[in-house]
Amino acid sequence: MEKKFQTIEHEKPWRYVTEDGLTVTRGSAWSGPGCHLGCGILLYTDKDGKLVKIEGDPENPFNKGRLCVRCLDAMEAVYHEDRLTTPMKRDPKDRGKDAWTPITWDEAYDLIYEKFNGFREEYGPESVAFFQGTGRDIAPWITRFAWSFGSPNNVFGMSGNSCYGPRVAGAMCVTGSFWVGDYSQQFVDRYDDPNWKVPEVIVVWGNNPLKSNSDGLYGHWVVDCMKRGSKIITIDPQRIWLANKAEVHLPIRPGTDAAMAMAMLNVIINEDLYDHEFVDSWTYGFDELAAHVQEWTPEKAEEVTWVPADKIRQAARIIAAADGCIFQWGVAVDMQKNAVAAGHAITCIQAITGNVDNPGGMICPDYILMYFSGWGRELLDPEKRKNRIGDSKFPMVADAYSKADADEVYNTIMTGKNEKGEDHPMKGAWIQTTNFLVNTAPDPEYLIEAFHKLEFVAAIDLFMTPTIMELADVVLPAASFPERQGIRIGDGVQRAETINRAVDRRSEGIDVRSDMQVNRELGKRFNPDAYPWDNEEDMFSSIFAETGMRFEEVREQAPVYLPFEYHKYKTGKLRPDGQVGFNTRTGRIELWCTLYNGYGLDPLPVYEEPTHSPYRTPEEYEQFPVVLTTGSRNWSLFHSEHRQIPRMRALHPDPTVLVPADIAEKFNLADGEWVVLRNQFGSCKRKVVIDQTMAPGIASTDHGWWFPESEGRSEEDGLFGALEYNCNTLFKFDQGKAGFGCDYKNMLVTIDKIEE
Amino acid sequence: MVRGILVDYEFCTGCHTCEIACAVSHDLPNNRAGVVVHHEGAWEIAKDAWQDTYLPVFTDVCDLCECGTKAHDGVPMCVHHCQANVLKIGDVEDLTKDLAAKPKQTLYALKEEG
Secondary structure: OOOOOEOOOOOOOOEEEOOOOOEEEEEEOOOOOOOOOOOEEEEEEOOOOOEEEEEEOOOOOOOOOOOOHHHHOHHHHHOOOOEOOOOEEOOHHHOOOOOOEEOOHHHHHHHHHHHHHHHHHHHOHHHEEEEEOOOOOOHHHHHHHHHHHOOOOEEEOOHHHOOOHHHHHHHHHHHOOOOEEOOOOOOOOHHHOOOOOOOOEEEEEOOOHHHHOOOOOOOOHHHHHHHOOOEEEEEOOEOOHHHHOOOEEEOOOOOOHHHHHHHHHHHHHHOOOOOHHHHHHHEEOHHHHHHHHHHOOHHHHHHHHOOOHHHHHHHHHHHHHOOOEEEEEOHHHOOOOOHHHHHHHHHHHHHHOOOOOOOOOEEOOOOOOOHHHOOOHHHOOHHHHOOOOOOOOOHHHHHHOOOEOHHHHHHHHHHOEOOOOOEOOOOEEEEEOOOOOOOOOOOHHHHHHHHOOOOEEEEEEOEOOHHHHHHOOEEEEEOOHHHOOEEEOOOOOOEEEEEOOOOOOHHHOOOOEOHHHHHHHHHHHHOHHHOOOOOHHHHHHHHHHHHOOOHHHHHHHOOEEOOOOOOHHHOOOOOOOOOOOOOOOOOOEEOOOHHHHHOOOOOOOOOOOOOOOOOOOHHHHHHOOEEEEEOOOOOOOOOOOOOOOHHHHHHOOOOEEEEOHHHHHHOOOOOOOEEEEEOOOOEEEEEEEEOOOEOOOEEEEOOOOOOOOOOOOOOOOOHHHOOOOOHHHHOOOOEOOOOOOEOOOOEEEEEEEOOO | OEEEEEEOHHHOOOOOHHHHHHHHHHOOOOOOOOEEEEEEEEEEEEOOEEEEEEEEEEOOOOOOOOOOOOOOOOOOHHHHHOOOOOEEEEEHHHHHHHHOOOOOOEEEEEEEOO
C-alpha cells in the first residue's frame, strides 16, 4: 500500500527577497554548531551574501517559530575567526604540537586516500576505524563511508556506547520497536489534531529536556503540555525547575534507576493498578515479573535510591492511574553499567500500564531511513562484518547495535589483538563530528596512548579541537549548517526536511565543505560503486525516493510528514509478517525477555549496585565521600561546542560543580571558589556553586570543557585545558556485562580546596 | 495608548532566549539586553513546596524592536522566539484583560505610542 505523505503549504517559496533587500532562505538547522533537533529556521542574508539574522520558522510545526539561544546567535559561530578554513596536515611525530601546514583539498584527499588505501591493502579494511560523535547529522554518512570502504568498525567513542544506544537496543529486544513520547509531533496540526490527547502524566526520568533537547524531543513541548494540563513527575538527583512544578519529585541516587523502576512495578502490581487487558493480551512473562519484583518493596528501594518509600508509592500510583503517560527517559538510564536492566525495568512499567502506541502515551513512529541503524549496510562484505570488534564478547551489541564496541576497539588499538585474542592490527582512524578526547571518552590519557599507536589519523571539524590537536595528522574544515546542503532525517518522529545553503564563502577564498560532501567525494575514491551520485542533492534524493519527491521538491514543501496511526500492534503493522502483536519472538512485549536469555543476560531486570558506591565499596566511600554525577546540561553550550562563541560562553563561563549544603559544610566550601574533584582515577578543576536543589550527598558537574581562548594550545602547554578540566578523568573504560553502559553518572570523589 | 508586554511567569523556564534574541538583533554587548531574566530561587518554602521563579525584566534598552529589528511577523524578536510562549505584546489596555485571566503573570507598560 502506498504511503500518503503530508506536506506543508508555505506562504512564500523556500527562498525569497524581502522589501528591505534581504534574502530569506527557509530550511532546517541540523547542526553543527547546535544540538540534535533540526528546528525550522529562516536564514537572512544581505546583499553581500552575509548571514545577518536567523529566525524560527512559524510555519514549521516542529518548533512553531521558536528558537533557542544557539541558533539565534549562529552568526557568531559561522564567522568566528577561529573557524578552520583550509585543510591542514602535520607530521605524525608532531602530534600534540601546534605545527600545522595548510594544504589544498586535493592534497588532503590524496594523502588520506594513499594512507587508508594502503592500510586496506596491507592489513585489511578493518584496520581503519571510523569515529563519530553524538546523533546529529552523521549516522547515515559515516556508516556508508565506513562500510563502503570495507570496514565494519565504525565507532561512537564512548565506553559502553552509553548514549541512546542502550535504550534503543534494549527496547528493540524487549518490544521489537522503539518508543518516544507522544507530544503530537507526528501531526501537522500538532496540539489541535483531533486524534491526539494531552498526556495526563509526563515522567521526566534522568534528563532535563528543556535544556538537552535530545532524541527528537523539542524540550519545551513539555511546557506546552503542562499548560494543557499534563502533570509532571521528575526523577533526578537535582530538583530542576520541572521538579518544582511536579506532582512528585524523586531525588534519586545516580545509577539506581533499575531499583526505582522495580519498586514502582512492585506497587503497581501488588496494588492491582496495572492494565489487565493489555498485560493479558500483549505481554509475555508477567507472572515471572510479578514474582521477581516482590523483593523490591518501596522500603527496600528507599535504602538503595535514597528516595522516601512513600514518594515512590505516590509516583507509581499517579503513573498507573494516568490515561496517557509519557516516559521521558534520558541519557542517565544509559550512563550506568546497569543500563540494560534499568531500561528494561522502565519499559516494563510502560507495558503493564498500557502506555504502548496510545494517544498521549508512547508511540512508535515510522521511518523513511532508520537513521540510527546506518545507511548502506548491504555494501559491507558479510565476511568483513564478522570482523567487527567486540561482537563475539557482546552478542546483544552485535545483534542490536550498528557500531563496534568502543571499549574493545581501544583495546584492539592498544594491543593489536581483538577480543578473541586474534591478531587485528589497527592502523588508521577517521574522526568526524566528535571531540571525544574532552567530551565523550573516559580516561583521556589512555585514549591518547592508544591513538598515538595509530599510523595515520584524519579528522574533520568546524574548529581546531583538543582532540584534533592531540591526535590527528590531517584536518579538514567542515561547513556549518548555514553553509551547506543537507537533509534532516533523524531521530524521534522522523520528518523529511532540507538543510539549505544560505552562505557561500568561496568568493572570499574560504572553501569549507559539508560532512556529506566530504564523505561522498572521499567515499567515491575508495568505492566508486557506492557513490553513484555526482552531487549531494542527488544522494539526498535517493534517500527520499520513498516519498516520491526529489531534494528540490522536499525543500519547497518541507517538513514532509509520514503517515501515522495509533495501536498498530492491533492491526499487524508492527511486524513484517503482518501478524498482530509486536515484532518479538513471542509476538508480545517480553517482560521476560527471550533474547536476553539467549544472550546469557538476565531475562528479567536485575539491579546491580554501581561499581564504586557507598555500599559496594564503603572503604572507598570513606575516602571519597561525595557521589558525583556528570553531564549536567546548560542552555548555551552543546556538549564541548560553543566554548569560543562569546554570547554563549557568557551565559555559562566556567565549569561548575553544584553541591548541596551538606557537602559544602563538610568541605568548608564557599560559593564561587575553585576546587579540585579527585578520586583514585583522576581529577578535574571546578568552580563551586552551592545549590539547594541538589539532593544531600550528591554533587553534579558539567562536561565537555576546554578553553579555546587559551594560549596553551599544544599538549605541552595544556591542550586548551582539556585534561586539567576534564571530568572524564574520574573514571575508566568499564562497561556493563551486556556491553552497554558505563558509570559516567555515578562515581565517588572527594573535593580538595585549591591553596592560593 | 501604551504598548506593553504581558509575561506569564508561571511557565518561564529561564532559557535566556529572549535575552539573546534581543542582544543579537540589537547588537548589544554580553549580558546587556532589552530584556534580562532574573531568578528567584530555588529555595524551600515548606516541605515539598519550593520557590523557583524566572522573571524576564524589561530594561530601558527595550524599544519594542521599533528600530527595524522585529521578526518577520512584526513582533519583537523576544516575543517571536520565547520557547515557553510566555510573552505577549499588545496595547496595555487589552493585555490587562489577559492579566486578569490567570495568576502568576505580570504586565510591563513599556512605550507610549501615537
